[in-house]
Amino acid sequence: MNCADVQTHLVELVYDEMPAEQQPDVRNHLASCDTCRAVWHDIEMAHQSMSQLSQPENPSPVDVVGVYQSVAIRSKQSHKRWRAGTFVAGLLAIAMLFLVIVRVSIDLEKGQIVISWNDPAKIKPTLPTTTDPWPRLDENSDRISAVEELVQLTAHEVLTEDSKLQEIVALRQQIASWQLRMARQLDDLQARDNLRWKLIAEELALRDSLDANFALTRLKP
């Protein structure tokens, strides 16, 4: 055994925990090595000073009954805390559920807190459409009626509180009014066109009549 090996085991020798089979080798080395013997001597002296240290005065015996009582009290307090914690957690869960179901929004510009629980009704365009550029007069009347109804609906929608909806409604109202004007202009054009065709038809009829009269006058002797 070398000095490093021996010195790591010296403390076992001092505390009498060295295996019996190891002791002869260590003791033989100590007998022949001054350095290791000096280290062993220092450890031995320090061990003695620790062993001779006066013991602190004996404390009072542990109160076993008091220990059981303290454990019982702590157990009760822990149970109370657990119940309180569960109650608070339940309240928080209900509050979270409420916030999920009920939408809460804060409008800072208007200083409002809005609570709603349904999605706002989606406004669907109900404008009638047609592909015929020259609809007949009765179809156009239906169209005018539908547009007028839409104007009334949009006017009603203006009364809603949602500012964005109001904007959309306003735009749609404008569109509806344009369309109404267009429809009326279209009606006018249609009426004029009908009148023009009527006049043309009358003119043609008159010409036919004139031609027929002229033909008759030429045939008479």
Add this chain to the structure above:
Amino acid sequence: MLASSADFELIQRGSQGDAAAFEILVRRGEQPVSRMLARFVGGRTGGSSSDVEDLTQKVFLRVLAASGRYQNNGAFSTWLFRIALNISRDAARRRNRRQDTLRKRPIEQIAVTPSETASRREIDEHVSDILNRLPDKLREPLVLKHEGELTFAEVADVLNVPVGTVKSRVTTALLKLRAELKGRGIDETELQP
């Protein structure tokens, strides 16, 4: 020290309300535990004997509270001293926070002139003072070994370090103690019993 397989049965019975069984464990362990606590808490942080009694009571209170979770996978003594060590560390931390500085007695108050023979009491004070000045890493295994009457393997189990580390730290602590005693003029003749 406590290392009996019957200890597990005593703990089980104690956790089920058998105070007599639990008292057997308490009476066996209270002296080593209180001696260990006195070295840790009574020294560096200036605790009193009533503090040591309170802490010893606290150790066994925690042992009883945790007895339902004790598994028979190691000596009861190492489990007991692990609890005691944690409690002493908590107490030392609390005291250090309150006091802000370690309460160390100046060496001049206990030093004797080298020409005078140090009395037993003075040697004790020197040894205690040197122990208190050791870092925890060296002091804990040394105190556990001496006051806890534990083997190196049990000390390693309590501190959760390898056995070789415990032996190395105890060796270093003892050599530091010896060097410091020499530096204070206490020679080996005064250390002889």
